Amino acid sequence: MAARRGTLAAGAARAGGERARRRTTPLIGADPVQEAPAAEAPVRRPAAKATTTKATTTKATTKKAATRKAATRKTAATATPATVSTPRPTPATAPASKPTPPAPAPPATPARRKHRPAPRVTSAPSARATTQAGERTGRARLSPREKARRDAESRRPHLRLAEPPPPPVEEAAPPLDPTISDAPGRSGLPVPDLTDLVEALVVALRVAAEAAGVAPEDVERRVAQVLAYLRRRLDGDYTVDDFGYDEHFTEHVFYPMLRPLYRHWFRVEVRGIENIPAEGGALVVSNHSGTVALDSLMVQLAIHDEHPAHRTMRALGADLVFQTPFVGTMARRSGSTLATNDDAERLFARGELVGVFPEGFKGTGKPFSERYKLQRFGRGGFVSAALAAGVPIVPCSVVGAEEIAPILGNMGTLARLLGLPYAPITPTFPWLGPLGLVPLPSKWIIEFGTPIETEGHEDGAADDPMLVFDLTDQVRETIQQTLYTLLMQRRSVFF
Amino acid sequence: MARVVLVTGVSRYLGGLLARRIALEPGVDHVVGVDVIPPPHDIGGVEFVRADIRNPMIGRVIDSAGVDTVVHMNVIATPTFVGGRTPQKEINVIGTMQLLAACQKSSTVRRLVVKSSAAVYGSTPRDPAMFTEDMGARRTPSGGFGKDSIEVEGYVRGFARRRPDTEILMLRLANVIGPRIRTSITDYFSMPVIPVPLGYDARMQFLHEDDAIDALVLGGAGSTTGVVNVAGDGVVTVLQAAALAGRPVLPLPLNTAGFVGGMTKRLGLADFSPDQMSFLAFGRGLDTTRMRDELGFTPRFTTREAFEAFAATLGPAVPGGSVLSDAVSGVAGTASQAVLRALGAGSGR
Known part of the structure; x- marks a missing residue:
């Protein structure tokens, strides 16, 4: 029995560390009650008796x-005298404010001293207490012996x-745990080292290329490029700007993916690329058509590939684009962002080239019979943003995009059901299934018109609705006229 | 002028460090730290008072110490540490109410600094790329920490109306990360395999823990008022962060997020509320112009550096994975060498 009590007491002592510490730091205002738990404590577990509040009494024997x-x-x-000797303003402030506090009736001064004890560390923090406090130690659990030490x-x-x-400097660079420092860094995955794999792969490819009769150096170079790209992606070694534009991805994957379409399928002809300024902010305003909004991608690629400065157009997209998985991610990565004034102004402030398609879904979803008839140009928000930033507006006309998927009808009910702006019926879709998504190979012409300057206007011009509407109409008319001219010059839809 | 600073939430990692730093500031005479449990770490020259901010007793602490600056750090982002969502909400909302009530009654309090969070902006696909302090959430967070933060800010604004003589500074911190701190985000990126929403790649901003402390110290000592966003420069996407952490990702459709979240919580890996799920899908960016111009604070770590400082402390995803990877590399290397030699022999012939 005695033995069992001993182990029980030891267990309580071990487990009671936390409780004991809590008891030495009583809840404020709960002062006279302190005696009660002290009295009941010895009855239940004798081990906890030592932690009565009167630490200075020598009842301890x-x-x-x-x-x-x-x-x-x-x-x-030993700690008590030290605490007293340190210059703490508490004793000074406590009597000063003594007359005011209403609550505690018993003699205030000793009680107050007792209520506001300094935390006395009597044990090293357990791993659990530390993590519960929001700290990550990364250490393995301590052995009981180590904990006791x-x-x-x-x-x-x-x-x-x-x-x-x-000192705070020490806080700035907390010493890393030795158990972590010798751990393998980031390549902890059971993935073999890439360089070795690359080597093996390149060797295999050389063999294959030689067998196929292709110059092995060429193959090797391409493969090396791809692998270098993959390596950077796997290491996270690329930067994304505030809007989510990922230059590394766009240059190495997105544009190369679009180029065959641009060069060989639509055979895009670009005119007036010199109208786009080599640097500084500008706003490209274009018509929007083609059921699937390929024209924005083509304009973006045209500017990147044909412009001497290889500028990146930052397109402004609709809400729906960014709600859709994959599409929204791809749009952000390739430099698009949400069509709001906040984002447009932010882009202009950085001197970026911004592209808008103010017709929106009205433009892409219009029936084939209305091709090349510009729809309403939104609410002119793009013009006021350009006015506010004082950047030129470059009108852009795209011919050919209307014919890539002519809309013959619209499945309104289905569109509403899916939450889409329209569900088109084209000559190929939905009849041919996924094949119907292949655009028709029309011949495209993209023409950039003379920039319309917005700088000369006085302050607050962006808030003048009349001026904004006038400018909007001017841009719209320019694009419409250019479209008609281009259509007259075009020999045929497909050549 | 004698300055007495009260720091709530001092037993938590960030609160403890902050209290210690404030105690070292010139011009600060005395720092009182308040929390319900004693701090597990040494808090230096800070006087610890065990009091619950959910209890009106906090008023007596403020009175008796003559506190003139209150730094409210006890807004808890991670439900795991306080025993679940209910206590978390109680501490955040009721605690703030009681603390503000005490401050309103007090005749000594001159300045209030509240650690708020960028979670007040929510996360939706219709968000602007960068939130300035004047913008509100496009869709108000419906629950969890985001809602708490909005309510806390609401009470602080109410307090500002009733006590116009008090300087109030609210710092909206981006997700704090670093080598030592533990939050939902560090738990998430410590998982051996990181479940990510399929088809999304959110932008995230982080704030290094040292920068968070510096900003809060500056906020407590300075005279800036109003609301200020605090975040490291630049953004990191979820997939990029996973790559930096050296963890494989497991893309899952967003509508399974609730189930996966429940599973990870059950397994004790990470605790995610729905608003954090939408954060992982749509992300968020903060405009920090005001932080530089008005608060006069420049973070030492960019978002990426802060995340890398955290990622450097991560162990391998799979124990013993390095051995395996070395073995596979070795085999591949040997094989390639062998093939090369064979080829060399072949071409030489």
Whole structure:
């Protein structure tokens, strides 16, 4: 029985570390009640008796006093004078504000001192307590022996009191845990080292290329490029700007993917590329057509490939684009962002080339019979953004995009059901299934018109609706006229 | 002028560090730290008072110490650490209410600094690329920490109306990350395989823990008022962050997020509320012009550097994975060498 009580007491002592510490730091305002738990504590578990609030009394010579408790008391005893000696304003402020507090009836001064004790560390923080406080140590769980050793360490009063508060510099670079530093860094995955794989792969490809009769150097170069790209992607070694534009991806995947379409399928002819300024902000305003909004991608690629400065057009897209998985991600990565004034102004402030398609879904979803008839140009938000930033507006007319998927009818119910602006019926879709998504190979002409300057206007011009509407109409008319001219010059839809 | 600073939430990692730093600031006489549990770490020259901010007793602490600056750090982002969503909400909302009530009653409080969060902006596909302080959430967060933060800010605004003589600064911090701090985000990126929403690649901004402390110290010591976004420069996408952390990703459709979130919570890997799920799908960016111009603070770490500082402390995703990967590399290397030699012999012939 005695033995069992001993183990029980030891267990309670071990488990009660947290509780004991809590008891030494009483909840404020709960002062006189302190005596009650102290009185009931010895009844239940004798081990916890040592942690009564009166730490300075020398009642401690109980025969049950284990080494741990003794040490605790010693810490408290030695710590108390030190605490008093340190210049703390508490004793000064407490009597000053003594007349005002209404609540505690019992003699205030000693009680107050007791209520506001400094936290005395009597044990090293357990791993759990630390993580619960929102700190990640990365250490493995301590063995009981190690924990006891650290407890003893943290209890050593002379060390604790002599220790000055660590300087902030030390905080800035917390020493990493030694158990982590020798751990393998980021290549912890069971993925073989890429360089070795590359080597093996290149060798295999050389063999294959030689067998196929292609120059192995050429193949090797291409493969090396692809692998270099993949390596950077796998390492996360690329930058994304504030809008989500990922230049590395766009240059290496997105544009190369579009180029065959641009060069060989639509055979895009670009006119007036010199109208796009080589640097600084500008707003490209274009017509929008083609059921699937390929024209925005083609304009973007045209500017990138044909312009001497290889500028990137930052298109502004509709809400729906960014709600759709994959499409929205791809749009952000390739430089598009949401069509709001906030984003447009931010882009202009950075001197970016912004592209808008103010017809929106009205333009792409119009029936084939209305081809090349410009729809309403939104609410003119793009013009006021350009006015506010004082950037030129470059009108852009795209001919050929209307014929890539002529809309013969619209499945309105289905569109509403799917939450889409329209569900088109074209000569090929939905009859041919996925094949119907292949655009017809029409011949495209993209013409950039003379820039319309917006700089000369006085301050606050962006808030003048009349001016904004006038400019909007001017841009719209320019594009419409250019479209008619281009259509007259065009020999046929497909050549 | 004697300055007495009260820091709530001092037993948490960030709060403890902050209290210690404020105590070292010149011009600060005395720092009182308040929390319900004693701090597990050494808080230096800070006087610890065990009090619950959900309890009116906090008013007496403020009175008796003559506090003139209150730094409210006890808005908890991670439900795991306080025992679930209910206590979290109680601490965040009721705690703030009680603390503000005490501040309103007090005749000494001159300045209030609240650690708020960028979660107030929510995360939707209709968000602008960068939120300035004047913008609101496009869709108000319907639950979780985001809603708490909005309510906390609401109470702070109410307090500002009733006590116009008090300087109030609200710092909307981006997700704090670093080598030591533990949050939902660090839990998430510590998972051996990271589930990501299929078809989305959100932009995220991080703030290094040291920068967070510096910004809060600056906010407590300075005289800036109003709302200020605090975030590291640049953005990192979810997939990029996973790559930087050296973790494989598992793309899952967004509508399974609830189930996966429940599973990870059950397994104790990470605790994610629905608003954090939408953060992982749509992301968020903060405009930090005001942070530089008005608060006069420049973070030392960019978003990417902050994340890399965190990623450097991560162990391997799979224990023993390095051995396996070395073995596979070795085999591949040997094989390629062998083939090369054979080829060399072939071409030489």
